[in-house]
Amino acid sequence: MAQMTMIQAITDAMRTELKNDENVLVFGEDVGQNGGVFRATEGLQKEFGEDRVFDTPLAESGIGGMSIGLALQGFRPVPEIQFFGFVFETMDAISGQMARYRYRSGGTRTMPITVRSPFGGGVHTPELHADSLEGLMAQQPGLKVVIPSNPYDAKGLLIQSIRDNDPVIFLEHMKLYRSFREEVPEEEYAIELGKAEVKREGKDVTLVAYGAMVHTALKAADELEENGVSAEVIDLRTVAPVDYETILESVKKTNRAVVLQEAQKQAGIAAAVVSEIQEKAILHLEAPVLRVAAPDTVYPFSQAETVWLPNHNDVVEKVNKVMNF
Amino acid sequence: MKRSLENIENQFEMFQILNEKGEIVNEDAMPELSDDDLKEIMRRMVYTRILDQRSIALNRQGRLGFYAPTAGQEASQLGSHYALEKEDFILPGYRDVPQLIWHGLPLYQAFLFSRGHFHGNQMPEGVNAVSPQIIIGAQITQAAGVGIGMKKRGKDAIAITYTGDGGASQGDFYEGINFAGAFNAQAVFVVQNNRYAISVPVEKQSAAQTIAQKAVAAGIEGIQVDGMDVLAVYAATKDARERAINGEGPTLIETLTYRYGPHTMAGDDPTRYRTEETDNEWEAKDPIVRFRTFLETKGLWSEEEENEVIEQAKEDVKAAIKKADEQPKQKVTELMDIMYEELPASLKEQREEYEAKESK
Ligand SMILES: Cc1ncc(C[n+]2csc(CCOP(=O)(O)OP(=O)(O)O)c2C)c(N)n1
Ligand SMILES: [Mg+2]
Numbered sequence A: 001m002a003q004m005t006m007i008q009a010i011t012d013a014m015r016t017e018l019k020n021d022e023n024v025l026v027f028g029e030d031v032g033q034n035g036g037v038f039r040a041t042e043g044l045q046k047e048f049g050e051d052r053v054f055d056t057p058l059a060e061s062g063i064g065g066m067s068i069g070l071a072l073q074g075f076r077p078v079p080e081i082q083f084f085g086f087v088f089e090t091m092d093a094i095s096g097q098m099a100r101y102r103y104r105s106g107g108t109r110t111m112p113i114t115v116r117s118p119f120g121g122g123v124h125t126p127e128l129h130a131d132s133l134e135g136l137m138a139q140q141p142g143l144k145v146v147i148p149s150n151p152y153d154a155k156g157l158l159i160q161s162i163r164d165n166d167p168v169i170f171l172e173h174m175k176l177y178r179s180f181r182e183e184v185p186e187e188e189y190a191i192e193l194g195k196a197e198v199k200r201e202g203k204d205v206t207l208v209a210y211g212a213m214v215h216t217a218l219k220a221a222d223e224l225e226e227n228g229v230s231a232e233v234i235d236l237r238t239v240a241p242v243d244y245e246t247i248l249e250s251v252k253k254t255n256r257a258v259v260l261q262e263a264q265k266q267a268g269i270a271a272a273v274v275s276e277i278q279e280k281a282i283l284h285l286e287a288p289v290l291r292v293a294a295p296d297t298v299y300p301f302s303q304a305e306t307v308w309l310p311n312h313n314d315v316v317e318k319v320n321k322v323m324n325f
Numbered sequence B: 001m002k003r004s005l006e007n008i009e010n011q012f013e014m015f016q017i018l019n020e021k022g023e024i025v026n027e028d029a030m031p032e033l034s035d036d037d038l039k040e041i042m043r044r045m046v047y048t049r050i051l052d053q054r055s056i057a058l059n060r061q062g063r064l065g066f067y068a069p070t071a072g073q074e075a076s077q078l079g080s081h082y083a084l085e086k087e088d089f090i091l092p093g094y095r096d097v098p099q100l101i102w103h104g105l106p107l108y109q110a111f112l113f114s115r116g117h118f119h120g121n122q123m124p125e126g127v128n129a130v131s132p133q134i135i136i137g138a139q140i141t142q143a144a145g146v147g148i149g150m151k152k153r154g155k156d157a158i159a160i161t162y163t164g165d166g167g168a169s170q171g172d173f174y175e176g177i178n179f180a181g182a183f184n185a186q187a188v189f190v191v192q193n194n195r196y197a198i199s200v201p202v203e204k205q206s207a208a209q210t211i212a213q214k215a216v217a218a219g220i221e222g223i224q225v226d227g228m229d230v231l232a233v234y235a236a237t238k239d240a241r242e243r244a245i246n247g248e249g250p251t252l253i254e255t256l257t258y259r260y261g262p263h264t265m266a267g268d269d270p271t272r273y274r275t276e277e278t279d280n281e282w283e284a285k286d287p288i289v290r291f292r293t294f295l296e297t298k299g300l301w302s303e304e305e306e307n308e309v310i311e312q313a314k315e316d317v318k319a320a321i322k323k324a325d326e327q328p329k330q331k332v333t334e335l336m337d338i339m340y341e342e343l344p345a346s347l348k349e350q351r352e353e354y355e356a357k358e359s360k
Helices: A006-020 A044-048 A060-072 A084-104 A134-138 A151-163 A213-226 A244-254 A268-284 A302-308 A312-323 B005-009 B035-060 B074-082 B097-103 B107-115 B138-153 B171-182 B214-218 B230-245 B276-283 B287-297 B303-326 B332-337 B345-359
Strands: A002-004 A024-028 A053-055 A076-080 A114-119 A144-146 A168-173 A182-184 A197-200 A205-209 A231-235 A238-240 A257-264 A290-294 B089-091 B159-164 B187-193 B221-226 B251-256
Touching: A002 A006, A006 A024, A006 A044, A006 A076, A006 A151, A006 A168, A006 A182, A024 A060, A044 A053, A060 A076, A060 A084, A084 A114, A084 A134, A114 A151, A134 A144, A134 A168, A134 A238, A134 A257, A134 A268, A144 A151, A151 A168, A151 A182, A197 A213, A197 A244, A205 A213, A205 A244, A205 A312, A213 A231, A213 A257, A213 A312, A231 A244, A244 A257, A244 A268, A257 A268, A257 A312, A268 A290, A290 A312, A302 B332, A302 B345, B035 B074, B035 B097, B035 B107, B035 B230, B035 B287, B035 B303, B074 B097, B074 B159, B074 B187, B074 B230, B074 B251, B074 B287, B089 B097, B089 B138, B097 B107, B107 B303, B138 B159, B138 B171, B138 B187, B171 B187, B171 B214, B187 B230, B214 B221, B214 B251, B221 B230, B230 B251, B230 B287, B332 B345
Parallel strands: A024 A053, A024 A076, A076 A114, A114 A168, A144 A168, A205 A231, A205 A257, A257 A290, B089 B159, B159 B187, B187 B251, B221 B251
Antiparallel strands: A002 A182, A144 A238, A197 A231
């Protein structure tokens, strides 16, 4: 096994699938010779040639539409949107087109496309580089939305996303790209989409999170433990579809839940999770289910980023509220 | 069958007035500029070069945030800007901070923009511009709108927008120039073709030999200009501005230029995609060097004058950074206040929460 950062695990996953399936194509702005602005595609063009790993003109709408066209020709495109804030440029290709192709064609056509994109706050980028827009994507039936929280999952989930015959939006939190390394098998493995993972067992309260917030939840759980509160932490890994089974099982055990998201509070994944919990497990609850989320402004000017982003203190505070309800 | 492309591409020869050696090669096209104007253009280019050097240094010291270097592009940026009037409206890209500064944005605000403080985006009264656009291409359709609005209002002014060679691949670019043509907008579209969109060479952006020729399909005027020749850029923009105001239609100007530095200061490494040879080839075309030679031959410029400008620029940067440092740190509650005309109830509640947090 090798020690890998999340970005290395992502490169490794693409390399694996480029090797396994000659229909896999990797492309986007600066992904070729430059290896991507984050180096996610480092070395891939050299290894697989310009025919399979290539730069596109600067146009996200074109990238999305071309992916659809290539899929219609039997390819398995893995386009990169350089930063996820640029997805607005290609919303029609994604939500208006690729998400609906199977449906529109009466189930006869598939869109095995994996749109990869960095997102997430805390790295002081200019505007529209850091927004958490997964809720927007998750609201579109026909799309799967995957967000890994660690290198091991990133590799297995990306491999599975590329193999999936429906369009997958694969979102990579920038803060996690190089923040830590862990053991990642060099051989191939896939992690089923739509399955959450219990990252830490506990009995008093369930913390539901995904992406970078998983680490925030784990940090809060450590702190809570010192105060005698045992928190269970669930990493959703896929936010569309959500694995409600795992969440409900946990909540029925702990009887309390706090749901975390880095995105703004309004609408969003956390709101959906809270609704599902109260619909399916209200009689198991000892307290209202609370959310930890960012406030409802546009993503902050970078000077205010640190205060704006939810942190582990916010989680501890909300957990204390549900414990003392 | 007649082929259409041949006839189009050979129409777009690069327009030049001052060659690399600082000689006038196109006397007929020489714009009417007084000696004072010529000196002022030189001052601005030198000043902006120093500003760029200082900004890069400040960024490296961690005292500036997002920054896109400008050295090499002074003639394109400042030559086109010098053709404008105060009433003209600028819709810049992220690299076009110099045009904003010369249009009236105080330097300390430019630094605040870089540092991610919204005061940097607040154009002072009378500065007709919006803050630099981050989404490539978005400003281009908006510029068509501003230019159409100006025509409706009967203003003697134009909208001018800037993008790069990469930006000319966006759908918004084609839509913007097409709308401008369809509505006869008072607009000028400048594409600074510095040959790269981050790492991607312009040859990979399009099968078209020039960006200027894209004007043809939109039914508007297009011109390719030596973007290292400040006189040519000035003359082309001046002419485009006049025609726009006279109702003769919008213009697409492609300037051939080069950015000497990295794409931005956020980790770009040009050695991964450019050769030193190409860098040298372009530095030999430097806009300041050739304009200096031209002015010196006319007896209009001296080393002392240049040093004065350099010292002034350095002093201004120092003062502006100090002023930027004095600006109170951006608060989340302030961000909430600029979200809507009236705070919705949910946000009011959140505002109280953050007020408590921020006063801790
Ligand atoms: C819609 C959108 N896509 C991608 C980017 C990321 N990006 C920033 S600058 C850039 C290259 C732009 O190249 P060009 O238009 O030639 O301008 P230059 O930077 O060379 O001045 C890219 C891809 C962005 N900011 N917005
Ligand atoms: Mg460029």
